[in-house]
Amino acid sequence: MKLSSPENQAETAVTSSLQAFLETDIAPKANRLDTDTIALQRALSQLNQFQFLGLRVPKVYGGLEASLLTFRQVQALIPRYSGAFAFLQTQHQSAASLLANSENQVLKERYLPAMAKGETLMGVGFSQLRRTHNPPLTAIPVEGGYQLAGKVPWITGYGYFQYFIIGATLPDGKALYGVVPLIPTPQPEGGNLEFSSPMQLSVMNATNTVAATVENWFLSEEEVLFIKPANAIHDSDKKNVLHHGFYALGCARAGLDILENNAGKKELPFLEESHQTLAQKHQSLSEAMFAALPPTETSFQYRLSLRVKAIHLAQRCAHAAVISSSGAANAQSHPAQRVYREALLFSVSGQTKAVMEASLNTIADYV
Structure with a gap:
């Protein structure tokens, strides 16, 4: 051994x-x-x-x-x-x-x-780099660093984190990553960081997701993590296409836990059968996803298919949790209601065009 x-x-x-x-x-x-x-x-x-x-x-x-x-x-x-x-x-x-x-x-x-x-504690705010046309946030090289201006549409953790990693587009299309405060901050030179009120989302409101307005913010060379090629974030999305799928996998397990609990309380054979069937699918998918991790070499299309399966399994397990909970699941405070909404969020977290297309194709083909 x-x-x-x-x-x-x-x-x-x-x-x-x-x-x-x-x-x-x-x-x-x-x-x-x-x-x-x-x-x-x-x-x-x-x-x-x-x-x-x-x-x-x-x-x-x-x-x-x-x-x-x-x-x-x-x-x-x-x-x-x-x-x-x-x-x-x-x-x-x-x-x-x-x-x-x-x-x-x-x-x-x-x-x-x-x-x-x-x-x-530190968060991230660079999803805007995925927008190839009319970048929301730009960086202009100046003496000693860069001048940042524009919008950061999504930053989670306002009030929790002191800093976040910001992503801005340079004039040549390359991507600049740097560290900036996650609190409203004026600079003596006239730069400013302002943040919106936390967005009212369907779920996970306590995580405080905000948008930022960046006005002529000076980012010194010392505060730059790196400068990456123009398509680096898209290459990274492709390489790490399974990344967000593991959150959906965990969400699916949350739905299964509720279904299993309902089966034990209501003592209805078909609830236990449904749980066993979905649990087997979860186990098989989990094994496939972990087996696809490096150093194992798998194709992008295969890893994409696993990501989409995780998204849809989370939705099915969450829906099963709702149905097995009957009318009680309509209550905002019911666990099945929360998990159902979490499944919606995890279906679009870190979404790319490839993930969107594959997800919609799966829905369209489902009978």
Whole structure:
């Protein structure tokens, strides 16, 4: 028998502790976390006890430096218990991963140790880079840095995070990534960052998603993570097409949990049969998605098909949770209602044209 390495054992221990925390502390108040910013803030701060806020931070900066397998396992685990909790913490994980891959040592030393400890929290705001025509946010090279102006349409974590990674389009089409404050901030030179009120979304309102207006903001060279080619974000979307699928996979499991609970309470054989059928589909899809992770080489079309299957399985399991809960699922406070709305959000999270097209084709072909 091949013994696991100390690194794998450490990651397994963290994941096991995290699951116990999710079951005992997060699941019972999942509906509250969807709307209560104070409760969600408290839950986020509790992640420090597992070193979890440093999941994607290199060990040299005090992080766990978890493997891709562990990261994906956690991605699928948290949405089972709370979509809002999963959605909020992943912003910080994404920012840490981007910083860790930067060659800017000044930025890495300034932020990563504090991010690993939860002393500094950071979000992301660069989805606008996917817009190839009339970019919402532009960056003009100036002495010592860049002048940023325009709009950032989506930033999650206002009031939770102190900073976010911003993405702007340069005159030659390349993409600039840098760190800016996630609080209204005027600069002596006349630059300014302003943020909208939190958007009223159908679900996960407590995560505080806002838009930003950027007025002549000076971003110094020291605050730049990297400059990427014009199509880099699209290449990344293609390479990581499975990424958001793991959240949908976890959401599907949340629906299955409700269906299983209803089957136990109502003692109707067809509820148990439905649960078994969907649980088998979930297990098969989960095995396929994890098997498709690197270093395994699979085609983009195959990984895209798995992503779409995860989206639709989440919707089917959430719908099954609603139906098996009967009229009670109409209540805003019912778990099935929340999971159903979370399935809607995870169906469009990180959406690209390819994912949209494949998702719609699946719906159109469904009989």
